[in-house]
Amino acid sequence: MSSKGLTAALRAIEGLEVTPDAPLGSTTTLRVGGAAELLVHVFDRAALKLLLAAVAEFGADLLFLGQGANVVVPDEGLEGVVARLKGDFVSYSFEGDGVRAGAAVPLGQLARRAAQRGLVGLEALGGFPATVGGSVWMNAGCYGTETSAVLRSVELMARDGSTILIGPEDLQPGYRSTSLQSGDLIVIEAVFALEPGDSKAALARLDELNRRRWQSLPSGRPNAGSVFKNPEGDAAGRLIEDCGLKGLVHGGAQISEQHANVIVNLGDATAGDVVALMRAAREAVEKRFGVVLEPELRLLGRLSGSV
Numbered sequence: 001m002s003s004k005g006l007t008a009a010l011r012a013i014e015g016l017e018v019t020p021d022a023p024l025g026s027t028t029t030l031r032v033g034g035a036a037e038l039l040v041h042v043f044d045r046a047a048l049k050l051l052l053a054a055v056a057e058f059g060a061d062l063l064f065l066g067q068g069a070n071v072v073v074p075d076e077g078l079e080g081v082v083a084r085l086k087g088d089f090v091s092y093s094f095e096g097d098g099v100r101a102g103a104a105v106p107l108g109q110l111a112r113r114a115a116q117r118g119l120v121g122l123e124a125l126g127g128f129p130a131t132v133g134g135s136v137w138m139n140a141g142c143y144g145t146e147t148s149a150v151l152r153s154v155e156l157m158a159r160d161g162s163t164i165l166i167g168p169e170d171l172q173p174g175y176r177s178t179s180l181q182s183g184d185l186i187v188i189e190a191v192f193a194l195e196p197g198d199s200k201a202a203l204a205r206l207d208e209l210n211r212r213r214w215q216s217l218p219s220g221r222p223n224a225g226s227v228f229k230n231p232e233g234d235a236a237g238r239l240i241e242d243c244g245l246k247g248l249v250h251g252g253a254q255i256s257e258q259h260a261n262v263i264v265n266l267g268d269a270t271a272g273d274v275v276a277l278m279r280a281a282r283e284a285v286e287k288r289f290g291v292v293l294e295p296e297l298r299l300l301g302r303l304s305g306s307v
């Protein structure tokens with residue numbers, strides 16, 4: 001790709017904010033990794049279409065990020081364009097017993113606003129860092145609820161700029177998985193189907209679930225939540241803990257002493273440190289229990305497939 005040519009082309013598009021060589025790791029919850037060759041903030045649909053056309057023309061890599069709460073950015077950074085949705089994508093509106101939300105809306109904020117209006121259904125999904133887009137793409141879930149279970153529809157944009165409206169079943173939702181993970185469609189909007197309920201009780205539930213959530217996670221250290229998916233009928237954290245790996249340190253990263261399925265950044269961790277701990281945990285669990293753990297964290301760029 002001609003980075004200069006692409007930068008100039010993107011800078012000419014209204015509704016985009018373009019930053020070359022933008023530190024990226026520090027904008028993720030784990031706080032590891034290098035810079036994006038080009039970081040692009042996208043403020044509306046028209047600009048998104050033009051971004052897609054320019055990226056196709058220059059043959060550049062393109063990756064969308066939400067809050068960066070489930071990703072590991074490689075230490076050498078990411079080539080091509082990393083895009084984050086802003087502006088129009090951060091707006092939402094209540095429609096009867098549903099809420100239509102742009103892909104960049106923080107899910108926790110949406111859950112609270114819905115509860116305040118006496119609309120229930122999102123409380124269990126309000127306690128972890130996520131955008132609407134990231135949680136739809138991941139089928140994020142907690143306390144027995146998954147994102148797909150409260151969705152009415154999802155609007156996607158394809159790389160040719162066309163939009164597609166799908167229902168939750170079209171996502172083929174599974175445990176932290178959707179059909180979106182094997183393609184390059186972009187989540188631009190979602191409509192959640194909620195139910196009328198008691199506002200006070202919904203807010204109390206949201207607070208109680210949040211409190212429980214944060215009690216079970218390491219506090220004060222950057223992390224990205226669960227590292228591995230739980231194997232059927234078991235917990236990845238138990239398996240890792242039973243291998244004696246709780247507290248294991250590699251460089252600046254540690255398998256949390258509080259929760260063995262979480263890796264924390266002690267202050268100066270690299271993506272390499274995180275990957276080394278993931279490999280150590282995976283190998284130990286396979287050796288001791290014959291169980292192959294599958295990463296829940298998305299290892300980006302050159303790290304893809306490295307664990």
Ligand SMILES: Cc1cc2nc3c(=O)[nH]c(=O)nc-3n(C[C@H](O)[C@H](O)[C@H](O)COP(=O)(O)OP(=O)(O)OC[C@H]3O[C@@H](n4cnc5c(N)ncnc54)[C@H](O)[C@@H]3O)c2cc1C
Nearest residue numbers: 066067068069070128130131133134135140141187224225
């Ligand atoms: C403290 C903590 C607790 C957590 N607890 C939970 C939990 O209980 N349950 C749970 O499921 N997860 C949990 N997570 C993980 C994380 O919060 C979820 O996976 C969340 O859905 C990630 O959302 P995001 O916006 O940060 O997505 P990102 O991490 O930015 O992206 C995740 C993936 O989605 C893709 N993506 C993001 N936005 C779009 C878009 N608009 N279009 C297309 N692709 C997109 C990205 O390319 C990436 O591959 C936790 C994380 C932390 C830090």
